[in-house]
Each structure stands twice: as C-alpha cells, then as structure tokens.
Amino acid sequence: MIIMKVNEWCMYCGECAGVCSRSLIEVRENSLKFDKKKCKECTICIQVCPVQALAKEE
Amino acid sequence: MLIETDVLVIGAGPAGSSTAKHAALNGSDVIVIDKKSEIGAPKRCAEGVSKEGLKKLKIEPSNRWVIKELSGVRMIAPDGTSVWLNEEKVKLPEAGYILERKVFDKHMAMDAARAGAKIMVKTLAKGIRREDDHLVTTLETMGEEFEVKAKIVVGADGPESRMGRFLGLKTTLKPKNMESCAQFEMVNVKMEDPDSIEFYFGSVAPGGYAWIFPKGDDIANVGLGILTTETDKSAYDHLLEFVKNNPSTQNAQPVELNVGGDPVGGMLKELVTDNFMLVGDAASQVNPLTGGGIITAMEAGVYAGEVAAAAIKDGDYSAKKLSKYQERCEENIGVKFKRDLKVKDYLQSLSDEELNSIADAFHDIELDTINTAELIKQLIKVSPKALLKLGKLF
Ligand SMILES: Cc1cc2nc3c(=O)[nH]c(=O)nc-3n(C[C@H](O)[C@H](O)[C@H](O)COP(=O)(O)OP(=O)(O)OC[C@H]3O[C@@H](n4cnc5c(N)ncnc54)[C@H](O)[C@@H]3O)c2cc1C
Ligand code: SF4
Ligand code: SF4
Numbered sequence: 001m002i003i004m005k006v007n008e009w010c011m012y013c014g015e016c017a018g019v020c021s022r023s024l025i026e027v028r029e030n031s032l033k034f035d036k037k038k039c040k041e042c043t044i045c046i047q048v049c050p051v052q053a054l055a056k057e058e
Numbered sequence: 059m060l061i062e063t064d065v066l067v068i069g070a071g072p073a074g075s076s077t078a079k080h081a082a083l084n085g086s087d088v089i090v091i092d093k094k095s096e097i098g099a100p101k102r103c104a105e106g107v108s109k110e111g112l113k114k115l116k117i118e119p120s121n122r123w124v125i126k127e128l129s130g131v132r133m134i135a136p137d138g139t140s141v142w143l144n145e146e147k148v149k150l151p152e153a154g155y156i157l158e159r160k161v162f163d164k165h166m167a168m169d170a171a172r173a174g175a176k177i178m179v180k181t182l183a184k185g186i187r188r189e190d191d192h193l194v195t196t197l198e199t200m201g202e203e204f205e206v207k208a209k210i211v212v213g214a215d216g217p218e219s220r221m222g223r224f225l226g227l228k229t230t231l232k233p234k235n236m237e238s239c240a241q242f243e244m245v246n247v248k249m250e251d252p253d254s255i256e257f258y259f260g261s262v263a264p265g266g267y268a269w270i271f272p273k274g275d276d277i278a279n280v281g282l283g284i285l286t287t288e289t290d291k292s293a294y295d296h297l298l299e300f301v302k303n304n305p306s307t308q309n310a311q312p313v314e315l316n317v318g319g320d321p322v323g324g325m326l327k328e329l330v331t332d333n334f335m336l337v338g339d340a341a342s343q344v345n346p347l348t349g350g351g352i353i354t355a356m357e358a359g360v361y362a363g364e365v366a367a368a369a370i371k372d373g374d375y376s377a378k379k380l381s382k383y384q385e386r387c388e389e390n391i392g393v394k395f396k397r398d399l400k401v402k403d404y405l406q407s408l409s410d411e412e413l414n415s416i417a418d419a420f421h422d423i424e425l426d427t428i429n430t431a432e433l434i435k436q437l438i439k440v441s442p443k444a445l446l447k448l449g450k451l452f
Contacts, residue, residue, distance in 0.1 A: 014216060015218070018219065019230065019231050019319075026184070027218050029095060029182075048233050049238070050318070051292060
C-alpha cells in the first residue's frame with residue numbers, strides 16, 4: 001500500500017488540498033491531515049506542491 | 059455548544075472580511091472565522107493592487123498598509139529586452155500600490171468588526187451539513203469542537219477551499235488551472251527602476267511569469283508562478299534559479315519565503331447552492347491573466363454581503379434567491395475574465411523566441427495608455443499569431 005508522507009518542510013499553504021478531487025486533505029494552520037483510506041493515489045497533490053513537501057511512501 | 063447566527067463566513071481573507079462587513083452593514087448577524095492565529099499571515103501574495111480597484115471599493119488608502127506607490131511597469135522578454143511603460147513614455151491613468159498584506163488583511167477584518175461582525179481566530183471549519191432550512195457547520199478551536207447553525211454560510215476559504223464541495227459544488231481545481239507559486243521577500247534588491255513593477259515572461263516560469271514587486275528602499279517581493287503541467291521542477295526550484303540569474307538579485311537576501319496556489323482557470327460556473335455562496339479564491343475569482351485576486355475577492359464580497367443580507371431580510375435562502383450574487387459576479391467580473399483567459403492562453407502558447415521578437419517590436423511603439431486592451435491592440439499589430447487568436451476580441 002502507498003501512503004502519502006508529509007515532509008517536515010510543508011508550509012501549510014493548502015495548494016494540495018485545492019486539487020485533491022476527493023477532498024481528502026485538511027490543511028490546518030500548522031499541520032496537514034490526510035484521509036489515507038480513500039486516497040486513489042493519483043499523485044496530483046504531490047505534483048502541485050510548490051516545495052515538494054509531499055511524497056509517496058511504499 | 060451550538061451558536062446561532064444569520065451568516066457564517068468561513069475565512070477572513072479579503073473575500074471573507076468584505077463579505078462580513080457588507081452583510082453586517084446591511085443588518086445581518088455575522089460571524090467570521092479563520093483557522094489562522096494571525097489574520098493575513100503568512101501571506102500568499104505579491105501584494106500588488108490597482109488604485110482604481112480600491113477607489114471602486116470605496117476603501118481609503120492608509121499609510122498603515124500601503125507600503126509603496128508605483129509609477130510604471132517593466133516587462134522583460136527571455137533575452138532581457140525590456141518594454142517600459144512608465145510616466146516618461148506613457149501617460150499613466152492609474153498606477154498601482156504595493157500593500158503590506160499582513161497589515162491590510164487585518165485592517166479589512168477590523169472594518170468588518172466595526173460594522174458589527176463577530177470574529178473568531180484560530181478556528182477551523184471541519185465540515186458542514188444541511189438541516190431543514192439552515193446549515194450546521196462543525197468548527198474547532200483550541201481542541202474544542204462546536205457547531206454553528208446559520209441561515210447562510212459563505213465559503214471564503216481560499217484556494218484550499220473544501221466547504222463548497224461538502225455541499226456538492228464543484229470547486230476542485232485541475233493542476234492546469236492552479237499556478238504553483240513561490241516567492242521570497244528580499245532585501246538588497248537592485249532594480250533598474252524601484253518605482254516600477256517587473257514581469258518576466260518565458261521559460262523562467264513555464265505556464266506563468268516571474269515578478270519583482272518593489273516594497274520601498276531595497277526591499278522587494280521576488281517570486282514566480284508556474285503550471286506544474288508545464289515543468290518537472292517545483293516552483294521553489296524555479297525561484298532559486300531565477301534569483302541566481304537575475305541581475306537585480308545578485309546580492310539580495312531573503313527574509314521571508316511564501317508559497318501557495320493561485321487559481322487562474324477563470325471564475326467557477328456555480329457559485330451558489332441553497333444557503334451557501336462561494337467568494338474569492340474559493341470561487342476562482344482571480345484574474346486569469348495577471349493572477350491578481352485581492353480586488354475581485356473584495357468586490358465579490360460586497361455583492362455576497364448585500365445579497366446575503368437581503369436574503370436574510372426576506373427569509374429566503376434558496377439557491378434561486380442567492381443566484382442574484384452569481385449574476386452580479388458574472389456581469390462585473392466573469393465577462394472580463396473570459397476575455398483575459400483567451401489572452402493568457404495566447405501568451406502561454408508563445409516560445410521564448412516569439413516573446414523576444416514581440417518585445418523587440420514593442421520597443422519602438424509609442425503607447426499612450428497602460429490598460430490591457432490597448433496593449434493587446436498593439437500586440438496584434440506586431441504579432442500575426444496574436445491577430446489570429448485575439449483579433450476578434452479587441
Ligand atoms: C504567490 C502569490 C502571489 C499573488 N499576488 C497577488 C497580487 O500581487 N495581487 C493580487 O491582487 N492578488 C495576488 N494573488 C492572489 C491573492 O493573494 C488572492 O486572490 C487573495 O488572497 C484572495 O483572497 P481570499 O480572501 O479569497 O483568500 P485568502 O486570502 O486565501 O483567504 C482565505 C482564508 O480562509 C482561511 N481558511 C481556509 N480554510 C479554512 C477553514 N477550513 N477554516 C477556517 N479558515 C479557513 C485561510 O486561513 C485564509 O485566511 C497572489 C497569489 C499568490 C499565491
Ligand atoms: S502544497 Fe505542499 S506546502 Fe502546501 S500544504 Fe500541501 S504539502 Fe504543504
Ligand atoms: S493522491 Fe490524489 S486522491 Fe490521494 S490525496 Fe493526493 S490528490 Fe487526493
């Protein structure tokens with residue numbers, strides 16, 4: 001199973017949440033939560049991040 | 059805990075504060091919430107606005123948040139050829155301001171509070187559901203969950219917007235409609251003219267552009283927006299490269315890094331549903347050509363606030379009643395955006411060589427105004443491709 005990993009340098013800008021077609025990403029002021037079970041692994045959120053803070057973890 | 063109100067506004071950016079202010083001024087009970095502990099910070103913005111825009115909104119410029127007045131524009135082609143639009147060459151009808159957004163956003167929220175709105179900071183909206191003829195929103199503050207029952211909820215929750223989706227509105231953005239942006243606020247910036255804003259086009263920022271917006275003295279916002287569908291590198295990597303190569307930033311040092319998404323796909327088709335409206339970046343109310351969204355977010359906020367207050371007075375919060383908001387947005391914002399979207403598509407289709415030759419041709423042209431329509435008219439004269447793609451529009 002692939003799990004999304006949020007790296008420590010995430011800046012909580014919310015761009016990833018804006019493009020997730022399943023609305024699985026909740027961006028708080030200083031944290032980011034995924035609803036991992038519903039993720040279809042499209043990796044679009046990884047693609048748009050301005051600082052490459054998201055990664056797939058096998 | 060359950061709180062009741064007429065209008066709940068989610069997000070206290072320019073869109074939310076403007077909506078809250080105008081709903082309150084027109085007699086509604088309003089609560090506006092933001093997940094941030096400091097409204098306006100961190101900024102996701104290069105901080106440029108037009109004077110005309112503020113005037114239209116009847117907002118008096120204040121020296122607390124206007125940090126710099128501009129007198130010109132410099133556009134730079136990939137080979138370094140500049141097209142200057144400044145007071146020497148062009149009679150500027152209306153130039154712009156650079157804001158200090160952290161201060162500006164707070165002041166807009168203060169205006170909303172003075173009009174009667176209640177503000178809650180560090181408060182996150184987590185979910186929303188329909189119950190009879192109202193909406194119940196689940197909020198969280200300091201680890202505590204509570205609910206707000208509102209007749210109307212306004213989603214002013216920025217580019218990360220999810221509130222509309224929970225009610226069935228299609229607000230998910232495709233990567234080709236969302237600029238991925240990175241910016242340094244820098245010191246020791248040496249601009250050719252520190253009173254002009256600069257735009258850099260071409261492969262420095264695939265699918266977007268790079269900018270240097272002066273903030274007074276040797277300080278400037280140096281940033282760029284890219285489409286991640288056009289490049290394999292991140293916005294941040296493009297920014298590092300831009301700063302390394304640009305003559306103005308050779309000795310510049312960053313004091314702040316900002317990142318974020320800018321929705322440039324044109325205004326969303328559906329802005330309302332029963333008891334609910336979308337405003338600002340959440341509705342993609344960002345000029346698709348320039349990426350500027352402060353003024354339009356606030357303009358839409360005026361419409362949303364007025365329409366919400368009228369709906370509360372009439373006791374009718376149906377989509378039909380709220381569609382007046384959508385109509386006003388389409389008329390005053392949407393029509394212009396559709397045209398600018400075509401110009402953006404054209405600009406994005408140009409290679410570095412084509413951009414260079416256009417800049418070269420522009421060099422010798424005397425312009426007498428600075429608005430987009432006039433620029434495009436001149437563009438059509440120098441570029442056959444522009445005539446083909448834009449000729450009918452202008
Ligand atoms: C790098 C960059 C440069 C830009 N430069 C310019 C420029 O020079 N000029 C210009 O006019 N525009 C510019 N823009 C666009 C401009 O910043 C936005 O259009 C503008 O901020 C939109 O205002 P808003 O109120 O809709 O959204 P925002 O300002 O993003 O406000 C949304 C608010 O909602 C809050 N929020 C979100 N979700 C929740 C939730 N679930 N619960 C509680 N609160 C929530 C957020 O914390 C935020 O405060 C730029 C954008 C970027 C990314
Ligand atoms: S886009 Fe990147 S930096 Fe922004 S919130 Fe998502 S993971 Fe963090
Ligand atoms: S991989 Fe796709 S579905 Fe999963 S969180 Fe990212 S955008 Fe959403």
